[in-house]
Amino acid sequence: MPLLSRKEVLNLKLSSIPVDKLRELASNLEVDKRDTGADIVKRLLSCPATGKVIDDFMKLKYIKRIETRRSIISDSELKEELGKVKSFSWGVVQGQLDQKIQAEYVRKIVRYEDLLNSVKAKLHDDVTSYVICTWFNHWTTVLIEEHISTHHKVVPTLKNIKGIDIFFDGQPFDLKVTYLPRDYEPRYATESPKDLAIWMYENQGAQRFGADNRLFVVLLDKDNPEKSWELKRNFSLVFEKIDEFFNKEEVSENDEIIFTFGRKTYTAVSKVLIIAR
Template sequence: MTNLNFKQLDKLFRNNDFPNIENDIRGIRFLKLRSMSRKETMEEFCTLHAVNIVGIKLKDYFEAVFENMKVTDDQINDYINSKYRQERVERIRNQDYLVDQLNRLQLFDWGGSFGNSLEKNIINNYVKKIQSFDKINEEIEGSLLSSMRGYTLNSWYNHWTSIIIEDLFKDHDSVLPTVGLVKKIDFFVNDIPFDLKVTYFPEQLLADKLRDCGYGNELTMLKKTCRILNIFIPNDLNPRDLKLHLLNKMLEDQRPVAKQFVKELRDEKRKIIADAENSPVELKKWFYENQGEARFDASNRFFLVLTDETDMASSWKLKRNIVFLQEKIHEHLDNLAMDIDSLDTEFYWAQGQKTYNCKSDILFLKYGE
């Protein structure tokens, strides 16, 4: 363990070097205070604990409190918990209304090719391609409006469900929240900082595993079975949408061949996910190694993997199933023996050609088992 001063720890933080911060005697203290480093928060804390900051510049409050050895870790923890409880009261009061609103979303569709950049796609796919004034107005009222609506609704849904799920973690006794926003940290579990990632079992990894176990390509198998059953296969859909379309047809078909196909595919997927749950190291590495360059980081992560085993395409709905989520999350945290070594994760990021070390935990929430 190192024993760095404030400026050394601050430099590590700005360089996103969290492993070396955590390896410092006062590293976790630094991160907790970093989350409460706003002016109002620092002044309130100092007043509460009679910490003299008279004559100290605002930008130096954080360092002054950090280096003040009369400020104990228990005082920091108690203050953070009290601030969270104050904020939580209002969100609890509003939670039933919010969950009801979230349940009104019936279709989770990003609306085409927008991805993560609305402006880029509007410029590339509409502004630079269409010369006709009438045509671009038709697109604005038609496909563009539909795409923007889907993108906005999905973003809205993900934002508010993320807040609810974070609160379910922070409500647990073993979890310490952050007071304000601090990059790459949503909460601490037994003094280990984590960035929460609510996600699903990766489609690409599932496809690779289906191929490796001898099942083959899911879309190819769907087409083959549809031909056997004389089910029409359209040619105007992209592969992902076509797969969902044909699978829905198969789910509704009551003939024995269709039922058998659906059962075998579901059983294969369940086995793959169960194997990953029993031995999660590969999946955790996969999540880290398949990050996009723009959002890459090697922070500690808590992966919450949601799966509706009766219909994987509906797994997004689990984000608003508060009773189910709370039960499973708290059960995991109740039983969590924080064995540091078991959390150690090493991965190689090919784009940066570098090996990283961090800590990660993973919880599989499977509905319809």
């Protein structure tokens, strides 16, 4: 999507607040909190000088969400658990576990004992590796997204809304924490991050296609790209680079990109932060 107006962004922010929290916000602003969430949003949009109040409300509720997570496991404990991962090998292509089970076990093996032996010999290890990699990616991303979402120039969403995780410098972004694509030239990526963004838009899976604004955080071990996963848990470095990026960056028309997908042309606003060592 192209750059949005202040009113359009405010509407998206309000739409990203759960109804119960929306009623609380309306009550704080002495706005009628009856009827549907859409009705409350309309009233809040017509309420003067609510922008900062809404931002502060969303930030406060997000911090409380983090505190809830920390009551289960603290940041330091979670980092310690993530540090226990010794290797990062999917074993199964991400998203294709059921397909592998069907093709290599269910539809191929005809004898029961052979099935059990095959599962013990190979599938158990593959599934274990897959789960560990998925778990590692999830919780490292949680910590990184929490850090980004509490930056003073960022407003986080409070519920899932397609294509929007945060608002940065007054614009909505889908936050993508990822690794440099395999076979993509590291030097070219660092020299031309906009081209990297276009490549990632144009090479996304059809089932998960989106032309929403995206802010890519790309992790790269330049000497050994296969070890980039270890960089993701180097939180002191990652957080330092994130803070440097958000402190200095702004969103402008220069961040608009044009890409092609399925014979159609799209416009999006994209920012790329490459964290390399």
